[in-house]
Structures are given as structure tokens and as C-alpha cells.
Amino acid sequence: MEEKGDGSSGLTNNCDLPEDSGSLKSPDEESSENSAAQYNGDLKSVLVTSVLNLEELDVDLYRGTHHWVPRSQRLFGGQIVGQALVAAAKSVSDNLYAHSLHCYFVRAGDPKVPVLYQVDRTRDGRSFTVRSVKAIQHGQPILICQASFHKLQPSPLQHQFTMPVVPPPEDLLTVEELIHIYLSKPDLAEKSKQGLNKLLANEVPIEIKPVHPPHFYRLAAADPKKLFWVRARGYIGEGNIKLHCCVAAYVSDFAFLGTALLPYPNYRAQFSASLDHAMWFHNTFRSDEWMLYECESPWAGGSRGLVQGRLWRRDGVLAASCSQEGVLRVKPVTEPSKL
Numbered sequence: 001m002e003e004k005g006d007g008s009s010g011l012t013n014n015c016d017l018p019e020d021s022g023s024l025k026s027p028d029e030e031s032s033e034n035s036a037a038q039y040n041g042d043l044k045s046v047l048v049t050s051v052l053n054l055e056e057l058d059v060d061l062y063r064g065t066h067h068w069v070p071r072s073q074r075l076f077g078g079q080i081v082g083q084a085l086v087a088a089a090k091s092v093s094d095n096l097y098a099h100s101l102h103c104y105f106v107r108a109g110d111p112k113v114p115v116l117y118q119v120d121r122t123r124d125g126r127s128f129t130v131r132s133v134k135a136i137q138h139g140q141p142i143l144i145c146q147a148s149f150h151k152l153q154p155s156p157l158q159h160q161f162t163m164p165v166v167p168p169p170e171d172l173l174t175v176e177e178l179i180h181i182y183l184s185k186p187d188l189a190e191k192s193k194q195g196l197n198k199l200l201a202n203e204v205p206i207e208i209k210p211v212h213p214p215h216f217y218r219l220a221a222a223d224p225k226k227l228f229w230v231r232a233r234g235y236i237g238e239g240n241i242k243l244h245c246c247v248a249a250y251v252s253d254f255a256f257l258g259t260a261l262l263p264y265p266n267y268r269a270q271f272s273a274s275l276d277h278a279m280w281f282h283n284t285f286r287s288d289e290w291m292l293y294e295c296e297s298p299w300a301g302g303s304r305g306l307v308q309g310r311l312w313r314r315d316g317v318l319a320a321s322c323s324q325e326g327v328l329r330v331k332p333v334t335e336p337s338k339l
């Protein structure tokens with residue numbers, strides 16, 4: 001461990017969460033709109049214009065819609081957590097910052113209908129404020145979430161682990177670029193090509209650069225650890241800290257549970273889904289800037305796997321920590337490699 005400045009000196013909080021896409025513009029952002037359009041080669045992130053842009057139906061009642069749906073045809077857990085945190089944050093004051101959330105995914109989300117978010121104002125304290133959010137479809141909860149917010153309170157106690165030393169994102173390829181390299185292999189089997197093309201067609205609103213490029217049809221067992229740079233696609237802009245936490249909640253569930261499968265190349269997941277998800281936010285960060293996601297799985301057993309992750313700002317400041325347990329029902333791989 002090392003002593004570290006907390007990087008929070010510039011803590012600002014334009015806390016308004018998106019009501020509509022226009023409400024995201026702070027005066028600073030207005031003035032830099034042209035450069036924003038160029039930001040990481042994209043327009044405003046669909047995560048803020050659509051996914052996390054909840055419709056207010058009544059007091060503490062919101063409706064969220066879907067953007068990207070995984071092949072499992074159940075709603076992406078990160079989307080539900082991110083939207084639940086948006087709903088919770090709308091009822092807390094500007095001087096409070098999300099510091100943690102704890103969720104259970106109790107039913108599979110149905111991609112054919114929107115999700116309702118019902119917020120209970122559990123407690124408003126002098127330092128901490130707690131919200132409980134129920135995500136509902138077909139009259140039943142699909143997620144229960146507790147989110148806690150804290151006033152900024154400086155302390156002499158400050159430490160964090162050290163960020164792993166890895167190549168910068170500029171030196172690495174995106175998942176899409178890696179897939180194109182695989183697709184250019186002349187002896188690639190047709191079925192593998194189809195699988196990779198399906199991956200390319202995924203409209204995931206986040207960008208990923210693996211530190212160790214994956215073997216898409218991996219053959220060797222690996223330690224249950226992975227490192228990748230990740231950021232929201234498109235521009236979000238600085239200032240709205242709560243919104244960046246909501247985006248990070250979305251991002252943090254992506255490819256997370258798969259860490260627990262890395263030691264078992266001879267098994268493939270027949271059924272996998274996250275059961276719970278917890279996050280702690282430590283410092284300010286920009287979710288539209290590259291962050292290093294360090295994932296590891298300390299344990300698997302009993303058809304479940306535990307994964308833990310740390311999201312690092314590229315300047316080495318620990319932005320957030322995550323934990324998740326998932327159900328992992330596997331079956332042996334019987335077919336030879338398709339490569």
C-alpha cells in the first residue's frame with residue numbers, strides 16, 4: 001500500500017442528473033460543444049442521452065429503457081444498477097456524493113418492456129443519506145438496491161493500493177480491432193467467423209482495450225485475473241460526479257463475472273448471471289476517459305463465483321472498488337477448437 005493524495009481537491013458537483021439530453025449541458029460544456037463533438041472520436045455518449053436518461057413518472061418513480069441487450073436476452077445487470085443509481089441520486093441534494101451501493105438481482109430483466117424505478121427515501125442524516133430503490137417489471141422486483149450518499153468530509157486517514165503497471169491505452173488495440181485481426185486469419189472456420197461478426201455487431205456503449213489480448217477461442221487455463229482499459233463511448237464532460245458514478249456502475253458489470261471462468265477453458269458457461277453487485281466510490285473520475293479495470297476472482301465453488309474489481313484513474317488514483325457474486329452453471333467443452 002502507499003500513501004496517496006486523494007485526488008479530490010477538484011471535487012465539483014453539478015449534480016443535476018439528466019432529465020433530457022439538453023439538461024446535461026453546463027455552461028462550460030456549452031462553450032466547448034464543438035470540441036466535445038470530437039471527443040474520443042464520437043458524439044455525446046448514448047449512456048447519458050438515452051440509457052441513464054430516466055423519465056420521471058411521479059415523485060420518486062422513474063422509467064428506464066434499454067439500449068444494448070446481451071445475447072442472453074436478459075437485461076444487462078450494469079444497466080439496471082446504473083439506472084437505479086440515477087433514480088436514487090435524483091432525490092439527494094447537490095452536496096452529497098454517491099459513496100456506495102449494494103444490489104441483488106432477484107429476477108431476470110425482460111428486454112421487451114421498460115423498467116420502473118421506485119425510490120424510497122430511507123434516511124436523511126447529517127452526513128449520510130440512504131435510498132432504497134426497487135426496479136420493477138411486470139409488477140415484480142427484478143433488482144433491489146441500497147445506495148448511500150455522503151457529504152464531503154476531509155480526513156487525515158488516506159491510503160490506497162498501487163495501480164498495476166501496464167501499457168497505456170494508446171499502445172493497445174480495442175476489442176473490435178482485435179476481432180478484425182482474428183477475422184483476417186485465412187484458415188478461420190466459418191462458425192468462428194460468424195461468432196466474431198456477431199460480437200462486432202454488438203452495440204455496446206463502452207470501449208475496451210484489453211491489456212492482455214484475449215484468445216477468443218482460448219485453449220489454456222489462466223489465472224482468474226484480467227486487466228483492461230475501459231471508458232464510455234462518446235463524450236460526457238466533467239462536472240457531474242453523480243452521473244459519472246452511474247456510468248461507472250454500468251461499466252463495472254461488463255465482462256466482470258467472466259474473470260471467474262478463466263481457469264477453466266475446458267468448461268463453458270451454460271448459464272451465468274450476476275446475483276449481486278456492490279460498489280464503493282472513492283474519488284472523482286471521468287467515466288468517458290480511460291480507466292484501468294483490474295478484475296480478479298478469489299473464489300469459485302458451489303456453482304457460484306466471486307469477483308472483485310478496482311477501477312483506476314490513469315493517473316494512479318483509485319476511483320472505485322466493486323464486488324459481485326454470480327451463478328455459474330457450466331458444462332464440459334466436448335468439441336475440438338474451431339480455429
Ligand SMILES: CCCCCC(=O)SCCNC(=O)CCNC(=O)[C@H](O)C(C)(C)COP(=O)(O)OP(=O)(O)OC[C@H]1O[C@@H](n2cnc3c(N)ncnc32)[C@H](O)[C@@H]1OP(=O)(O)O
Pocket residue numbers: 070074075076077078105106107108109253254255257272273274275327329
Ligand atoms: C455479457 C454481460 C452479462 C453480464 C452479467 C449480467 O449482467 S447478468 C444480468 C443480471 N443478473 C440477472 O439477470 C440475474 C437475475 N436473477 C435471476 O435470474 C434469479 O435470481 C436466478 C436465476 C439467479 C435464481 O436462480 P433460481 O435457480 O433460484 O431460479 P429459478 O428457480 O427461477 O430457475 C431459473 C432457471 O435455472 C434452472 N435451475 C434452477 N436450479 C438449477 C440447478 N440446480 N441446475 C440446473 N438448472 C437449474 C431452472 O430450471 C430455470 O431454468 P429455465 O429458465 O430453463 O426454466
